[in-house]
């Protein structure tokens with residue numbers, strides 16, 4: 001038998017990758033003993049490696065050769081402004097390859113600076129020089145023991161430059177507020193239905209205005225159907241009228257119980273407020289798909305029946321904030337942002353979205369999996385930094401004055 005992988009396994013339990021040499025027999029043994037332990041794994045990435053991978057690991061050579069990773073984090077060393085790298089991570093269960101830059105506030109973590117899909121080469125142009133790292137993000141459903149990754153990094157095409165903006169075309173279905181939209185078919189009076197129809201133009205205008213305010217001074221530009229057609233590919237965010245129930249199949253997206261209904265059993269329909277399409281896409285790491293799409297399901301904001309009406313539809317202002325924040329959340333996913341455990345636009349529960357003005361704040365990344373949520377303490381998502389690091393230099397120059 002090869003040397004016992006148990007110590008590695010124990011560490012991998014927290015963050016290490018499993019050595020590729022592990023034989024199937026030992027793997028099964030470990031799976032069995034894991035099951036015997038009741039799979040009570042604290043699915044929490046503590047970043048407790050016994051060393052600080054952001055400081056203590058040797059940088060990976062940019063040699064174009066695949067390197068099997070022992071950790072989910074691989075340093076790339078110091079990268080200069082305008083340096084272009086080309087990278088790829090292969091392995092089962094990888095959901096994204098994230099580029100991190102050193103964090104000026106918290107050493108044992110990196111700031112999200114870019115990323116890309118697994119299993120294919122992508123390029124990254126350094127906008128903000130400094131030490132960089134790759135973080136291999138696994139699908140939460142991948143058991144620790146099956147996690148493997150080989151990372152290849154090399155100099156990229158010097159001419160490569162990311163777009164300096166992402167335009168998003170925001171559309172509203174005819175009858176987005178009434179078909180059924182926020183009209184509860186069981187309890188609405190004709191008068192209430194008519195009121196919803198009457199306020200639709202105000203809501204539409206208010207939502208677009210709110211979205212433009214949220215994304216001001218970011219590379220994201222909100223277009224509507226009345227605007228001149230875009231020159232470059234656009235992403236699309238559609239406000240749909242329908243109410244969408246969540247599948248109970250362990251798919252994790254922006255589905256929660258409507259706010260204020262947790263203690264009312266008759267109101268416990270779990271609905272989807274919005275999602276990146278097609279279902280299951282979740283996030284576009286590094287914004288490599290400039291024409292991807294998402295939807296907000298307006299019908300999901302209504303309650304059902306008199307007792308289940310949601311505070312989300314109590315006022316025109318609540319409606320505008322709820323819909324705009326949910327759209328901003330999905331647009332965040334379209335350009336590569338993940339969830340954070342904050343009262344923030346990237347919080348997973350858009351049901352809190354109508355309560356106040358929300359922003360894109362700096363926070364640790366939150367992952368959801370079959371056994372619950374956990375926080376990636378090693379990855380800081382700072383949208384302001386990410387926008388400057390992952391998009392072209394126009395924005396960077398425009399915001400240099402506000403460099404923190």
Ligand SMILES: [Zn+2]
Nearest residue numbers: 253254329348
């Ligand atoms: Zn989300």
